[in-house]
Amino acid sequence: MRTLLTVLCLCAIVVSWPTEAMVGLVSLEKLIATSDAIVVAQVVRVSGPPRHSGRERFATAQVLRSFKGPLDGSFRFLASPTWTCDLSDAVEGEVVLLFLNRRDASSFAIAHSGHGRMPLRRVAGKTYVTLFTNTVRLPPDAPTIPGPDPAVSLVVSVELPYVRALVAKPTGTSSRGLTPACSGLAALATDARR
Numbered sequence: 001m002r003t004l005l006t007v008l009c010l011c012a013i014v015v016s017w018p019t020e021a022m023v024g025l026v027s028l029e030k031l032i033a034t035s036d037a038i039v040v041a042q043v044v045r046v047s048g049p050p051r052h053s054g055r056e057r058f059a060t061a062q063v064l065r066s067f068k069g070p071l072d073g074s075f076r077f078l079a080s081p082t083w084t085c086d087l088s089d090a091v092e093g094e095v096v097l098l099f100l101n102r103r104d105a106s107s108f109a110i111a112h113s114g115h116g117r118m119p120l121r122r123v124a125g126k127t128y129v130t131l132f133t134n135t136v137r138l139p140p141d142a143p144t145i146p147g148p149d150p151a152v153s154l155v156v157s158v159e160l161p162y163v164r165a166l167v168a169k170p171t172g173t174s175s176r177g178l179t180p181a182c183s184g185l186a187a188l189a190t191d192a193r194r
Contacts (some may be wrong), residue, residue, distance in 0.1 A: 026112055027137045032167050033100040035111045037069030040120065040160075043090045046079055056080050058107065059090030061098070067167040071100070077108040087114030095120045095165065097129045114138070121148065121157060128157035139166075 032038065041061035048057025059079035063072050077100060079090035088110045090096075099116030100108040110116045115136055118129035123145060130147050131138075134154045139145065143162055147155030 019145040025135060025137055026115075028139065028142075028163070029164060031066070031099050031112055031136060034101075035068065035116065036102045037100040037108065038067040038098070038167055039069075039071055039100070040065040040067070040095065040097050041075075042095045043092055044074070044090050046090050048080070053080075060094075061090070064095065067164055069100075075108060076106060077110060078103060080108075081114065082109075083113070087117065089114065089117065097160065110133060120160065123157070127160040129157060129160050129163060130157045133177055161164045 004069060010046050039061075041063050043059050043061045045058065045060040047060075049055045050057075057080040058076050060074055060076055063147045066072055069180055077090070077098070078088055081088050088183040091122060093110060097118040097120060098108075099111035099118075102113050112135065118131045121128050121130060128145065133156055138156075144156045146153075147157055149155065
């Protein structure tokens, strides 16, 4: 009986310890492989309550370019967080690269708890997508620049054509498995000649 009481007390202590939930780190390659659709889209409407109201809100977006999946035209996606570390959001008028997973018959959810939403920006004539490197790991050869706020080192921007080339690669390959002549920007040049 004393042993049982001791075990129960230890279990109660372990269960009562504070825990922390957080989004794990995923490679860009895995994010690509596990997404149902990957599109560049413009958000045309956001409807519903404010983002942190605890209730669902949705955005409607127009596909500008589809990288993966059969998605074209307009579509709906969840634009509110479902838990503490979820960054799901949308801003009317923004152009973003979205990694999406089917939510139900009529809508999608942003992959990786909202971290699959990557706003586009142009710098020196090139198009970049912006992401958090503490939740999405880029291949070592990814051409990056500091994010919109250079003081925030966890946010970087990577060239959109580089991401597009990764999406276009056959499943099961990784930039680490390519020969140096075919990695990074050289792969884009090779892809452009095809």
